[in-house]
Amino acid sequence: MPRHLLMSKLMYVVLPVIVVYFVSANYIGICIRNCAQCKKMFGPYFEGQLCADACLSFKGRIIPDCEDIFSVGPFLNEIHE
Numbered sequence: 001m002p003r004h005l006l007m008s009k010l011m012y013v014v015l016p017v018i019v020v021y022f023v024s025a026n027y028i029g030i031c032i033r034n035c036a037q038c039k040k041m042f043g044p045y046f047e048g049q050l051c052a053d054a055c056l057s058f059k060g061r062i063i064p065d066c067e068d069i070f071s072v073g074p075f076l077n078e079i080h081e
Contacts (some may be wrong), residue, residue, distance in 0.1 A: 027060025035075075038066040044079055051075040 035051035065071045
């Protein structure tokens with residue numbers, strides 16, 4: 001097989017993988033930044049580390065919205081004094 005055809009076929013495999021990697025990394029970054037914003041808003045009531053860990057576990061597919069109780073509910077806790 002000629003070299004240019006091999007390179008062409010290889011690009012059809014490699015390029016989508018690279019694109020998916022960078023898009024995924026972008027969503028993870030957005031997710032972690034949202035966790036930090038929620039931590040600033042809710043203070044000690046928000047488990048920021050747990051939120052960031054979820055961002056990595058779910059690869060940014062679930063992005064917390066600080067104004068949506070359903071998306072941040074799993075990361076909120078109750079302070080007992």
